[in-house]
Amino acid sequence: MAVLRLRALVLAVCLVCFYAPAPSWAAAGDFLRCLSASVPSQLLFTPGSPSFSSVLVSSIRNPKFLTPGTVRPLCIVTPINASHVQAAVLCGRRHGVRVRVRSGGHDYEGLSFRSVQPEAFAVVDLANLRSVRVNRASATAWVDSGATVGELYHAVAKASGDRLAFPAGLCPTIGIGGHFSGGGFGLLQRKYGIAVDHVIDAVLVDAQGRFLDKKAMGREVFWAIRGGGGESFGIVLSWRVRLVPVPPKVTTFIVPVSVNDGAVDVLTKWQEIGPALPDDLFIRVVVTNGVATFQSLYLGTCDALLPVMRGRFPELRMNRSHCREMSWAESVLYIYVGSGKPVPVTDLLNRTTLMDTSNKATSDYVRQPIGRDVWAEIFTWLDRPNSGLMILDPYGGEISAVPEAATPFPHRGGVLYNIQYMNFWAAGNDGEPNVRWIRDFYAFMAPHVSKNPREAYFNYRDLDLGRNVVVGNVSSYEAGKVWGEKYFKGNYKRLALAKGKIDPDDYFRNEQSIPPLAKNK
Missing domain, CATH: 3.30.43.10 (Uridine Diphospho-n-acetylenolpyruvylglucosamine Reductase, domain 2)
Known part of the structure; x- marks a missing residue:
């Protein structure tokens, strides 16, 4: 047999x-x-x-x-x-x-x-390697790379009685391995920073088949896997993370504002207010079809939130009727689904996603406020045939306080917010007009976003930004700069040196993996 x-x-x-x-x-x-x-x-x-x-x-x-x-x-x-x-x-x-x-x-x-x-x-x-082991006493957890963000959140909330959380992304079906490898920002980033800021150990299988923990892999490789594209350096099997405290009840709100109701003015104001609010308050915006929808997480009660909103952001006209108090774990699903209705916390364990639409995405970072007239034009772009959407995530607070070189993820001080552009089309169609729209819109936005380099988020990977060129069976360091410095800015060279140390033959390689660089280059 x-x-x-x-x-x-x-x-x-x-x-x-x-x-x-x-x-x-x-x-x-x-x-x-x-x-x-x-x-x-x-x-x-x-x-x-x-x-x-x-x-x-x-x-x-x-x-x-x-x-x-x-x-x-x-x-x-x-x-x-x-x-x-x-x-x-x-x-x-x-x-x-x-x-x-x-x-x-x-x-x-x-x-x-x-x-x-x-x-x-x-x-x-790695889907079968998905264990989450929470130590409430030390406020830490070991999580395998095959677990989803939702599975991590559910385990942490259950083990801690809704008193601990972890600062990572909003989408519960994202795999931990890939998410951590690119940085991992989300609703708690203004209060606690991003996922990799809280990774304190890891277990890696390197290109020689060795099992390496933080000490064995060395300082530079451990630095590199936390936001520098972990698949470039080996296969990370599991991560030890530090958990963060949250109140047993948090407050969320979802407030849609149409163009006719002043969305252009409110959004113009938000880009200055959002990054400067108290760190406990996070307000993101989804913009599409003539509507800007403001989605918020506040680490406190509605009674405490209302005076902050009245004093700092009255233009949104948020009031008590918008408040929904719930556990932190429930808030993730409430904002992710966006229906305005509560979602059972057990839905965090759902690993399936709908497969009825294809998509294309890319990203930008904004360091100077975009003018009102430009926002008015942006809304016309989002009202064109085959148009998509924008998701705006505010920075400031802890994510911006961490030095750029502390982790490979460099988008820190001076960033007002991140933009994710997305477009969708029915599965089975070629999507050519939808892809063309997102590329044309990305070109239109060039004068209004970060420059030299035009920054991008590695977890919103986009091959339009460039791809590796293999020379002598090793990815070219110089060719990799085209996309690498957009994702990693000045950290790109340090990542390439770490790659040269642990995988000089470039065994772990894809179209946007870190090329190896010898130390004497």
């Missing part, structure tokens, strides 16, 4: 030509043979496996990456313990097959499970 299984694995390589060219039949067969010796067959899926497509699709969040032309993996490994991850790396190195790692699958360019160029690679899917 084992012989038949092995033959089936090798035969499946012959089918891979539809997905990606193998390095050679012998090398691909040796790679699969190596894997099958260390990884149970039920955890290994090739294109010939009945469940291959369902496993591949299980964490794809964007249907545009399901088209037949997408370059897909030789196989998918779904480890249930660390040794399976180690085996995938060692077998890949030995037989010339690269691995890509997927946690939640939200990578905006799908680089955790596909290749843009024809290439033979395997996917290590």
Whole structure:
């Protein structure tokens, strides 16, 4: 039976030509043979496996990456313990097959499970490695990379009686591994900073298959994985994080303002007020279809919030009827869903997403207020055919107080807010007019956002910003500057030096992974 299984694995390589060219039949067969010796067959899926497509699709969040032309993996490994991850790396190195790692699958360019160029690679899917272990006494937790943000939030809230939280993103289905690897900002950023500001240890499998904790990987690599694109340096299996206190009840509100009701003026005012409010108060804005919707989290009661809003932001006309008091965990879902109705906290554990729309996204940072006339023109862009939306997240407070070099995430002091541009279209359509709109709108915004470099958020990855060029089987450091300095500013070179230290052969590589740089360069 084992012989038949092995033959089936090798035969499946012959089918891979539809997905990606193998390095050679012998090398691909040796790679699969190596894997099958260390990884149970039920955890290994090739294109010939009945469940291959369902496993591949299980964490794809964007249907545009399901088209037949997408370059897909030789196989998918779904480890249930660390040794399976180690085996995938060692077998890949030995037989010339690269691995890509997927946690939640939200990578905006799908680089955790596909290749843009024809290439033979395997996917290590961490969905089964999703444990969350909370220590309430020390206000810390270990969380595996395959867990979702929602699973982390649910575990922390349950273990602490709604007295502890963690400052990370809003979308509950995002995988921890990818989210932490890019920084991880969210509703608590003005009070407590971002996710990687609270990572105090990690366990990494490097390109040699070694298990390394914070001490073993060294200061520079530990610095690099916390916001510098963790998949560039190895596979982070788990993270130890410091939790933060929250009151048992917080206050949220959602206030939509239409253009006819003065949205242009209110939004013009918000961009100065939002980053300067008390750190306990976070007000983001979603702008689309002639409406600016203000969504807020306040770490306190409605009675305490109302005088702050009347004194600091009366233009919004927020009042007691808008207040909703709830636990911090409930507030995440309330704002994420945005329906104005309470959502059961158990929905944080839901790992599924709708697959009825494809999307395209990119980002900007704003350091000087945008003029009222420009905002009026922006609303006309958002009212055009095939238009999308903007999400504005305010900075200031703790996220801006941390020095740019403290973590690879450099968008700190001086930033007023981040912009995420998104557009959606029905799954199955090519989306060409929607993609064209977002690219044209991004070009229009150039005079009004950060410059030299025009900054971007790594977790809103966009290949339009540039992609790696491989020279001599190693990604070019100079070519990587085109996109790398947009995401990481002056931290890009330090990241490349860290990459050169732990993975000089550039084994962990994708279209926007950090290139290695030797120290004497």
